[in-house]
Amino acid sequence: MRKVYLDHAGTTPLHPEVYSLICEFMKDTFGNPSSIHSYGREAKKWVDEARQQVADLIGAEREEIIFTGGGTEADNLAIIGAAAARHKKGNHIITSSIEHPAVLNSCKYLAKNGFEVTYLPVDGYGLVDPEELRKAIRPETILVTIMHANNEIGTIEPIEELSSIAREYDILFHTDAVQTAGRIPVNVKDLGVDLLTLSSHKMYGPKGVGALYKRKGVRLEPVIHGGGQEKKMRSGTENTAGIVGFGKAAEIAARDLDSEYKRTIELREKLVQGIIERIPDVKYNGHPERRLPHNVHFSFSYVEGESMLLSLDMKGIAASSGSACSSSSLKGSHVLEAIGLPYELIHGSLRMTLGRMNDAADIDYVLEVLPEVVARLRSFSPLANKLTV
Numbered sequence: 001m002r003k004v005y006l007d008h009a010g011t012t013p014l015h016p017e018v019y020s021l022i023c024e025f026m027k028d029t030f031g032n033p034s035s036i037h038s039y040g041r042e043a044k045k046w047v048d049e050a051r052q053q054v055a056d057l058i059g060a061e062r063e064e065i066i067f068t069g070g071g072t073e074a075d076n077l078a079i080i081g082a083a084a085a086r087h088k089k090g091n092h093i094i095t096s097s098i099e100h101p102a103v104l105n106s107c108k109y110l111a112k113n114g115f116e117v118t119y120l121p122v123d124g125y126g127l128v129d130p131e132e133l134r135k136a137i138r139p140e141t142i143l144v145t146i147m148h149a150n151n152e153i154g155t156i157e158p159i160e161e162l163s164s165i166a167r168e169y170d171i172l173f174h175t176d177a178v179q180t181a182g183r184i185p186v187n188v189k190d191l192g193v194d195l196l197t198l199s200s201h202k203m204y205g206p207k208g209v210g211a212l213y214k215r216k217g218v219r220l221e222p223v224i225h226g227g228g229q230e231k232k233m234r235s236g237t238e239n240t241a242g243i244v245g246f247g248k249a250a251e252i253a254a255r256d257l258d259s260e261y262k263r264t265i266e267l268r269e270k271l272v273q274g275i276i277e278r279i280p281d282v283k284y285n286g287h288p289e290r291r292l293p294h295n296v297h298f299s300f301s302y303v304e305g306e307s308m309l310l311s312l313d314m315k316g317i318a319a320s321s322g323s324a325c326s327s328s329s330l331k332g333s334h335v336l337e338a339i340g341l342p343y344e345l346i347h348g349s350l351r352m353t354l355g356r357m358n359d360a361a362d363i364d365y366v367l368e369v370l371p372e373v374v375a376r377l378r379s380f381s382p383l384a385n386k387l388t389v
Contacts, residue, residue, distance in 0.1 A: 003316045004362045008294055008355030009151055009179060010320055015204035015252055022206065022245045033238050034229060043240050050247025054211050057250040058196065059187035066212045066233045067243050071178040071199030074212040075102040077234065078174045078195040081220035082143045083110050086172070090140030091115045096128050097338040098150055100176055125287040126155035126339050134165050145174040152335040152351060153286030154295025163192035172218065178202050182253030183292055184261065194218050200242065204356065205249030209242035264293040264354050267363055271296050271352065274367040279374050283345060294354040299345035300374055302381040308350055311373040317366060319352045
């Protein structure tokens with residue numbers, strides 16, 4: 001049976017070059033980067049090189065990169081750390097209604113501790129209106145946090161416009177770029193952001209390591225306390241092997257960005273058009289143009305999403321119904337609710353995200369299997385032929 005992995009937004013496999021470098025590093029290098037002897041200095045050299053590689057990917061300076069234990073921790077540091085550092089200036093935070101749980105739950109935590117949070121609405125494509133941000137700003141607003149692109153429906157937000165508005169009012173702007181870095185061009189100066197989150201395992205690096213870009217001059221309070229590593233922003237001995245792998249993954253992502261973007265777009269369009277032509281009563285979610293190159297998100301009438309996922313898995317196709325961080329929950333997607341989908345379509349959704357390991361033959365196989373799966377599941381539905389998208 002053919003195996004097709006279409007959940008690259010959930011995680012990516014380790015790139016062979018990354019694997020080789022990690023093995024080389026771990027064979028002889030075991031020093032603590034904080035130690036001043038030769039073993040420590042050698043480890044620190046590797047970490048510094050990785051820091052530069054990650055910085056180069058997003059147009060930052062090496063000193064502006066803080067390594068963390070992942071994207072979730074980087075979001076926590078950005079949001080909670082900024083709120084703690086600026087609480088004397090105000091207690092109001094603005095975010096969107098479709099953020100990743102790492103952002104939403106950080107905001108919920110702050111809301112329980114004396115801060116107020118405004119959740120901006122989105123349109124039917126998942127876009128935040130810059131004028132909605134302007135209207136939400138108050139004298140006590142200290143932080144805006146809006147994701148670069150949505151992890152479920154792939155819509156790319158107008159971060160340049162949004163950050164420009166925040167800058168007018170001297171408000172810090174954070175964006176979660178976990179889904180965009182390595183997929184589309186990401187430059188912190190062009191985006192105009194103060195803080196930006198990255199994750200290694202979304203770009204073919206190892207799990208358990210991420211990074212936060214912190215523009216020079218921005219103050220944060222740490223959320224992890226200890227020995228003061230990472231310029232006192234993230235205590236704890238660095239995950240040196242993970243960081244080295246992350247750096248290599250960032251270097252490869254920058255090197256192959258253009259070619260992978262074009263290749264993935266072609267595969268995406270083949271998949272999208274094939275589904276629309278072969279399966280009736282479907283809705284393509286997210287913005288048709290302002291979207292990630294690897295993201296395909298459909299809702300299918302008369303079909304229950306979990307049954308569809310299990311049926312595809314039995315045929316060797318791995319996909320998802322939304323965020324990997326909440327996929328075990330039976331609760332409907334907050335993203336799909338926010339863009340106005342009815343209950344039936346929310347629970348009949350399927351996210352397929354492409355990557356380096358996919359080719360045209362994979363798409364052909366999916367287009368052979370998926371229509372059969374949908375037709376079989378619809379044959380069990382009493383609503384079939386009574387509901388239209």
